[in-house]
Amino acid sequence: MQKIIKIIISIVFLFVIGIFYISLTRDTNYNTSSLINKETPEFKIISFDNTNFYTKDDIKKNNYTLINFWASWCAPCKIEHPILMKLSQTKNLVILGINFKDKETQAKTFLSELGNPYDLLAKDKNGKHSVKFGIYGIPESILINKELMIIKKFVGPLSVDDYNNIIEIIEQL
Amino acid sequence: MLSNLGNILLFLNVILSLSIIYTANRNLRISGEVDKNIFQLSLIQSTSIIICFFVLIAAFVVSDFSLITVYQNSHSLKPLFYKIAGTWGNHEGSLLLWAIILSIFSFLFLVYNKNHPKKFRLLTLIIQNILILGFLFFILFNSNPFSRISPVPSEGLGLNPILQDPALAIHPPLLYVGFVGASIYFSAAIASLITNYSERSFSLSIKNWVLISWCFQTLGILVGSIWAYYELGWGGFWFWDPVENASLLPWFAMTALFHSLIVFERRNLFYFWVIILCLITFTLSVTGTFLVRSGILNSVHTFASDPTRGVYILLFLSLMIFSSIFLLFTKYKKENYDLNQNSKETFILVNNWFMMFYLITVLLGTIYPIFTDALTGNKISVGPPFYNAIIFPVVVVFLVFMALGPKAKWIKNKFENIRIYLLILTGAIGLNLAIIFFFKSYSLLSNFIIISATFLIISSLMDAAKAFKKNKLDFARIISHTSFGFLVLFIGLNDIFSVEKDYNIKIGETKRFENYSIQLQNLDLKNYKNYQAVIGKLEIKNINSNQTNILNPEIRIYDKPKTLTYEAAIKTSLIKDYYLTMSNIDRSDYYNIKFQKKPLMAWIWISVIMIVVGGSIRLFSNAKNN
Numbered sequence: 001m002q003k004i005i006k007i008i009i010s011i012v013f014l015f016v017i018g019i020f021y022i023s024l025t026r027d028t029n030y031n032t033s034s035l036i037n038k039e040t041p042e043f044k045i046i047s048f049d050n051t052n053f054y055t056k057d058d059i060k061k062n063n064y065t066l067i068n069f070w071a072s073w074c075a076p077c078k079i080e081h082p083i084l085m086k087l088s089q090t091k092n093l094v095i096l097g098i099n100f101k102d103k104e105t106q107a108k109t110f111l112s113e114l115g116n117p118y119d120l121l122a123k124d125k126n127g128k129h130s131v132k133f134g135i136y137g138i139p140e141s142i143l144i145n146k147e148l149m150i151i152k153k154f155v156g157p158l159s160v161d162d163y164n165n166i167i168e169i170i171e172q173l
Numbered sequence: 174m175l176s177n178l179g180n181i182l183l184f185l186n187v188i189l190s191l192s193i194i195y196t197a198n199r200n201l202r203i204s205g206e207v208d209k210n211i212f213q214l215s216l217i218q219s220t221s222i223i224i225c226f227f228v229l230i231a232a233f234v235v236s237d238f239s240l241i242t243v244y245q246n247s248h249s250l251k252p253l254f255y256k257i258a259g260t261w262g263n264h265e266g267s268l269l270l271w272a273i274i275l276s277i278f279s280f281l282f283l284v285y286n287k288n289h290p291k292k293f294r295l296l297t298l299i300i301q302n303i304l305i306l307g308f309l310f311f312i313l314f315n316s317n318p319f320s321r322i323s324p325v326p327s328e329g330l331g332l333n334p335i336l337q338d339p340a341l342a343i344h345p346p347l348l349y350v351g352f353v354g355a356s357i358y359f360s361a362a363i364a365s366l367i368t369n370y371s372e373r374s375f376s377l378s379i380k381n382w383v384l385i386s387w388c389f390q391t392l393g394i395l396v397g398s399i400w401a402y403y404e405l406g407w408g409g410f411w412f413w414d415p416v417e418n419a420s421l422l423p424w425f426a427m428t429a430l431f432h433s434l435i436v437f438e439r440r441n442l443f444y445f446w447v448i449i450l451c452l453i454t455f456t457l458s459v460t461g462t463f464l465v466r467s468g469i470l471n472s473v474h475t476f477a478s479d480p481t482r483g484v485y486i487l488l489f490l491s492l493m494i495f496s497s498i499f500l501l502f503t504k505y506k507k508e509n510y511d512l513n514q515n516s517k518e519t520f521i522l523v524n525n526w527f528m529m530f531y532l533i534t535v536l537l538g539t540i541y542p543i544f545t546d547a548l549t550g551n552k553i554s555v556g557p558p559f560y561n562a563i564i565f566p567v568v569v570v571f572l573v574f575m576a577l578g579p580k581a582k583w584i585k586n587k588f589e590n591i592r593i594y595l596l597i598l599t600g601a602i603g604l605n606l607a608i609i610f611f612f613k614s615y616s617l618l619s620n621f622i623i624i625s626a627t628f629l630i631i632s633s634l635m636d637a638a639k640a641f642k643k644n645k646l647d648f649a650r651i652i653s654h655t656s657f658g659f660l661v662l663f664i665g666l667n668d669i670f671s672v673e674k675d676y677n678i679k680i681g682e683t684k685r686f687e688n689y690s691i692q693l694q695n696l697d698l699k700n701y702k703n704y705q706a707v708i709g710k711l712e713i714k715n716i717n718s719n720q721t722n723i724l725n726p727e728i729r730i731y732d733k734p735k736t737l738t739y740e741a742a743i744k745t746s747l748i749k750d751y752y753l754t755m756s757n758i759d760r761s762d763y764y765n766i767k768f769q770k771k772p773l774m775a776w777i778w779i780s781v782i783m784i785v786v787g788g789s790i791r792l793f794s795n796a797k798n799n
Contacts, residue, residue, distance in 0.1 A: 006502050013498065016540075017491050022547045023469040024483040073557055075407035079756065082677065082765050101558055114675050131551050138554075 040148045041132045048099060048107070048121040058120065059144055062094040064151075064170050068118070068141045068158075069130055071102040072110035077139045080157035081114050087163065088117035092170050099123040100130055100138050143169065175232045176240055179319035182225035186272070187309050189218040190302045197295045197302075207283070207291055211298070215280040218305075222276045226269050229318050230260045239325040242266060242318045248329040250703050250732075251337070258342030264466060264482075265318035267345055268308065274353040275305045282357050282382065289370075289378045296364035297357070304356055307489050315485050340400040344393060351390025352423045352458035355451075357382050358430075362451035363497065366504045376438040379451065383434065384792040386454075387427040388785050394420050395781045403741055408673070408752045408769045410777070413560045415470040418539040419461030422532060426454040429528035432521050439583060440518060442510055445501075446525070452497045457536075459490050469543055515586045520578030527571045534563050566618060568661060572625035575657070576632040579650055597635065601627035608666075615669045622665045629658035649794065653787025660780035663773045672770040677763040688717045691768055704731040709755045709764065711742075726755040726766070750774040 044055050059065045068084060070077040088095055097118035099107045104123075111118075124130050133142055134153075143152040143166060151169060154162050193214045200208040229242075233256045238244040246263040247256055260266045279301040286294055312318070358379040365375050397420065402410040411417065430450040437447050464470050467483025512518050538555040545551045577594075588594070601624045608623065609615070633655040640646045676684045676691070683692040694710045707728040714721045724742035731738065744751040752769040 002507075009498060010495075013494050017487065017494070019544055019547045020463065020469070020487055021484075023543050024467055024487065071556075075405075075409065075412075078407075078675065078767065081675075082756075101556060127553065131553060 035134055035142075035150050035153055038150055040144050040150060043129055043132055045098065045122045045124060045129045048097075048104075048123045054096065054120060054122050056148060058096070059094075059148060060146065063092040063146055065094045065096055065144045066141055066166065067096045067098060067133065067144065069098050069100045069124075069133075069135050069138045071100045071138055072106040073102065074100075074138050076157040078110075078114065080139055080159075081117070083158045083160070083163050084117035085115050087158075087166065088119070090167065090170060093166070094119045096120040096122065098130060100135070101125065101127045175228055175235075175237055176319045176321050179225055179228045179232075180313075180317070182221055182228065183309060183313055183317075183319070186218060186222050186225065186276075187306065187313070189214055189221065190306045190309065193218065193302050194299050194306075197299050201292060201295050207294060211295075212283065215276075215283055215298070219273075219276045219280045222269075222273050226260070226273055229266055229269060230257055233257060233260050236329060238327070238329050239321050239323070240318065241320045241322045244322055244326050244329050246329070248703070252702065254339075254342070255337045261345050261349075262341070265312070265316045267349070268312050268316050269318055270346060270349055271353050272305060272308050272312065274349055275301065275308060275356055278354055278357040278382070279305065279360075282361070285381075286378050289374065290368065292368045293361075293364050293370040293375075293378070296367055297361045300360035300363050301357060304360065307492075311485050311489070315482055338400060338404055340396050341404075344396040344400060347389050347396055348393030348420055351386045351388075351393050351427075352420070352455075352461070354382065354386030354389065355423060355427065355455040355458050358386075358451045359455035359493075362448045363500060366448060366500050369504070371444045373438055373441050375444075376434045376447065380431065380434050380438070381792055381795050383427060383431045384788055384795070387424070387431060388788045388792065390420070390424050390427060391781065391785050391788070394424065395778065395785075399778060402774075403743055408671075408741070408754075408767070408771065413538070413555075413557050415539050416461075416465050418535050419464055421535055422457040422461060422539075423454050425528045425532040425535070426450055426457055429525040429532075430454060432524050432528075436518050436521050442508070442512075442518060443522075445505060445508060448501065452501070456490070456494055456497070457532075459486065459493060463487055463490055464539070464543075470539070513585045515581065515588070517578070517581040517583045517586065520574060520581050523574050524578065527567070527574070530567060531564060535560070565622065569618075569621045569625045572622075572629045572658065572661060575654060576625075576629040579654065580632075580636060593635070594632070597631045598624075598628055600631055601625075612670065619665055619669055622661060626658045626662035626665060630655055630662065633658060649787045649791035651787075652790065653784050656780045656783035656787060660777065660784065663776045663780060667771055667773050667777060670772045674768045675765065676768070677765050679762045679764065685716075688715060689770075690714045690716060691766070693764065693766070694723075696764075704729045706730070706740075707757070709742075709766075711753060711755075711766065713744075713751055713753075713768070722751060724751060724753045726753050728755060728757055745775055747775055748772060 040056060040059065042056065044053050046053055066087065084095065087093060095118050097120070099121065101124070107123075127135075130138075133140075139157050141154040141158060141162075142150055143154075145151055152165070193211060196208060196211050196214065200211060231237075232240050232243050233247050234253065236243065236247060236249040236256070238247075242263060242265045246266075247259045251259070261270045279298060282301070283294060283298055361375075361379050361382075365371065394417075397417065398410040401412065401417075402408070405412075430447065433443050433447050433450060437443050463483065463486040466486060469483065510518075512522070538559055541555055542553050545553050576597075577588075581588075604627050605620055605623045609620075633651055637646060637651045637655075640651075672687070674684075674686050674691075678684060678691070678693045680693055680695060683690050685691075690713075692712045692714075694712055697708045697710065699706050699708060707730075709724075709726050709728075711724050711726070712721055713724060722744050724744055726742040727740040729738045729740055739754050739756050741752055741754045743753075749770055749772040752771055754767045756765045
């Protein structure tokens with residue numbers, strides 16, 4: 001029995017170190033360029049009020065859609081919020097907010113206090129759907145055009161430069 | 174010139190380490206006292222590595238940009254204090270600090286453990302010097318702070334402005350003493366296994382070192398949290414950031430270790446468990462370093478990543494782990510614990526289970542994203558909800574055990590006066606109800622946390638009163654445990670009663686909420702030596718008490734490198750903190766302000782300091798008894 005335990009312990013350590021080694025050799029920079037110009041993945045995500053589902057069809061209708069992943073517990077999300085509020089006044093842009101691993105009441109308070117910039121609001125309670133979009137931390141935002149192509153991906157809070165960038169893209173329309 | 178001197182000193186240290194290993198190894202085979210030369214060599218080793226560090230400090234002070242490290246991390250316009258702090262605020266310099274701590278601990282361990290077997294002392298010294306050599310090679314061949322750059326740049330690239338802060342200047346050295354200090358009991362544990370030195374007295378040789386590293390680790394974590402609180406501008410002080418977790422992991426192991434050491438010392442039990450904890454603590458320290466420095470985790474801590482660095486630390490880590498488990502497996506003998514379920518030993522074991530539970534939870538949360546990424550290519554994040562959901566409910570049970578444990582007797586305990594515990598529990602519930610009645614109600618879990626924390630505080634204090642009468646007061650334990658109860662209580666109350674408001678506001682405008690009003694009175698533009706600042710003047714008025722406070726949050730624009738930072742304005746009082754951050758909204762007259770009222774913040778810090786005070790009292794009383 002003791003022998004088995006010893007072998008198991010050694011294997012566990014070997015496994016962990018092996019994974020660490022693999023991680024080292026991988027590209028550690030979070031590179032989003034591979035996502036750009038790819039088609040939006042299939043998704044079906046429940047609306048925040050549990051009344052219906054959003055899918056790719058909801059994006060097709062819009063000239064541009066910005067999918068924003070956020071949560072009330074995420075401090076940088078608050079930092080980018082004013083920018084989202086400003087973006088919400090932009091024509092030809094629909095903002096789909098995806099509330100990420102959050103509590104409903106806290107998310108509601110967040111929006112009632114800071115304002116709701118989202119035209120569509122969905123929730124991803126355990127973060128499963130967000131994974132499809134390559135989300136590993138929030139806030140992140142993805143800009144998608146009518147043809148369902150991912151034009152741009154923003155990692156971290158949206159900055160003023162990002163805002164200008166988005167406006168520039170939309171105004172080309 | 175400084176580069177040459179630094180490199181010579183580094184090489185000298187390699188030679189010294191080799192000589193110590195050689196001399197100690199030879200001395201092992203001869204009977205008699207430890208060779209005097211070894212003491213001298215060790216002393217020269219510590220002195221020369223300190224001088225080496227001062228050479229690097231000098232390079233930072235005189236802004237010698239011929240050194241890459243100085244060029245990348247300093248600037249001639251930077252205030253002197255931050256030039257000096259810049260020495261350890263980067264990867265290369267901090268490794269040199271590691272080498273210093275390894276060497277000093279090695280020397281002091283040798284000097285202060287004269288009553289222990291010679292073989293054990295010498296072997297500890299040899300293993301510690303192998304660790305030192307490992308780090309010296311890493312410094313020399315991979316992360317040399319004395320590497321040159323040619324042609325010599327005329328100006329440096331500056332230090333990250335958010336690192337220009339007094340708290341952050343002392344935060345890394347404190348933490349390093351903590352988790353690099355753990356190296357000495359790692360070496361001692363290996364030496365103890367090899368020499369079969371498993372008597373109770375082994376605990377005496379390491380317990381003070383465990384306490385020293387634990388005190389510094391706790392202080393280091395505290396200072397880091399205080400920095401995060403006022404500098405990162407989110408109003409929180411713990412974010413479950415991977416790097417914060419990396420500092421917490423060895424802390425759990427250390428806490429478990431010094432509690433187990435009490436049992437080992439008193440009852441000669443848990444020898445192998447103590448050894449395992451010694452090994453785990455330093456292994457976790459190096460693992461943390463690997464995770465942070467190799468760049469495989471993303472975090473707010475900005476150490477530039479370099480894959481070769483990671484490979485080296487990983488190799489070092491693998492050697493440490495596999496030689497430790499090989500040795501442990503060869504020497505391991507089954508220990509039969511005939512423990513009474515109701516005894517102090519069992520309670521301390523329970524403490525260790527809790528610590529291991531926290532350790533595993535935090536470890537899993539920290540490395541899980543690496544695993545999913547490597548195995549499935551999915552990038553995921555483990556955020557505060559995970560930790561909060563798992564850690565806090567368990568804290569409730571932990572606190573209750575913490576209240577009962579110290580009262581238990583060794584070998585066989587009998588809880589007398591159950592009535593008193595029920596009375597304390599009633600008191601705690603009553604206090605909780607009073608808070609709800611007079612202030613506001615909160616979640617079920619918060620209720621439990623407040624009750625269990627109060628239960629621990631009251632029972633610890635009653636314990637103290639009882640012991641005081643018998644003149645058997647254990648100050649160290651009473652202070653640490655009571656303060657831990659207070660810490661949880663204050664964190665709980667702080668969380669429940671914090672108020673947070675966000676507004677977009679322009680000059681002259683006033684916003685009202687509850688019984689407060691906030692007015693942005695004016696903005697001031699000021700030029701400083703290395704940055705410009707937009708300083709807001711905001712008046713916070715408590716309408717009920719007519720009390721006003723002026724807060725001045727800043728938006729800073731640093732020149733080198735060009736960075737924008739938001740400085741929170743904090744008004745601290747014993748009862749509450751007002752916390753205000755301000756950020757500009759582009760192309761508008763409005764400023765976004767975030768106002769927070771955070772009760773009892775100061776008491777959270779004070780509780781942690783008191784926990785350390787408890788630890789220090791234990792340390793001094795141990796030293797006196799020795």
